[in-house]
Amino acid sequence: MREFVVAALSFPTALFTFLLLVVVGYWLFVAFGLSDVDALDGVDGAGAETLDGLGLGGVPISVALSLVISLSWFGCLVGTVLLSGSGFPGVAVAALSVLVLVVAVLVALVLTRLVVVPLRGLFDDRLAPTRSDFVGLLCVVRTGRVDLGFGQAEVTAADGSSAIVQVRQAGTEPLRAGSTAVIHDYDPEGEFFWVAPVDLDFPIN
Known part of the structure; x- marks a missing residue:
């Protein structure tokens, strides 16, 4: 348990640990009916355009961001744990930590795109005019x-x-x-x- 906490609070995982807590809190609000899935839509038009450019459009912004943050956090956590037991010198670990961050984010974006594709039909039906x-x-x-x-x-x-x-x-x-x-x-x-x-x-x- 201690190793998990240390890894979660170490670079680069720590960059996403706080964001993950925000994501968990947001979906708790949604679960209890205090917010809705589309609450973040339209808040930042530039952000929505960026997600579209990354191939993550077609679903609420909250869904896309939650997936990217969660997957990036998990990838960084795995990489940090592996590096902590690698025995590499501190300078090498620091350099490899940056590489873990980049790879984790890129993999998270790819996996999110794969998940978003089947979800688009669901949200298109929900938003279709009646x-x-x-x-x-x-x-x-x-x-x-x-x-x-x-x-x-x-x-x-x-x-x-x-x-x-x-x-x-x-x-x-x-x-x-x-x-x-x-x-x-x-x-x-x-x-x-x-x-x-x-x-x-x-x-x-």
Whole structure:
């Protein structure tokens, strides 16, 4: 146990020991519902771009950083323990410790990329827009009419993707191809959206 503590507090492992404690604390907050997985997203745009450049994008920043820190700490710990029993002189151990740091970080990045790839699909599904996200958005009628039994319209989601959806209206005001309407409700049984004509000269609250 003493050897483990000494290794954890020695260079280069010590560089990641504090960060690992932060990671453990963060995920404890997530487990108890005091934070969420996406809490760090958007905090630092440059950091997010850096992770994307390293091939670690597509998952929350917290997940990618936690993996890199944990794997780097473990790699440094193993290297430090091996060096402590190698019998090399102090100068050689110091030089090799720097090499252990570099190798541990590089290996951690590679392993994290391998882990991130299958996780991307999971988080893409979680972030995908749902039908309820269309409620409150404007749409453009694509059929000759919209009434209680017929109609289609094109709606653009917040992420820029567009879709052709089934729409209905309870009113009698004509809605023809090219008309603009606002989606105000979704009928899950009929799988269509309720729309109403909208005058773009007036703001929608």
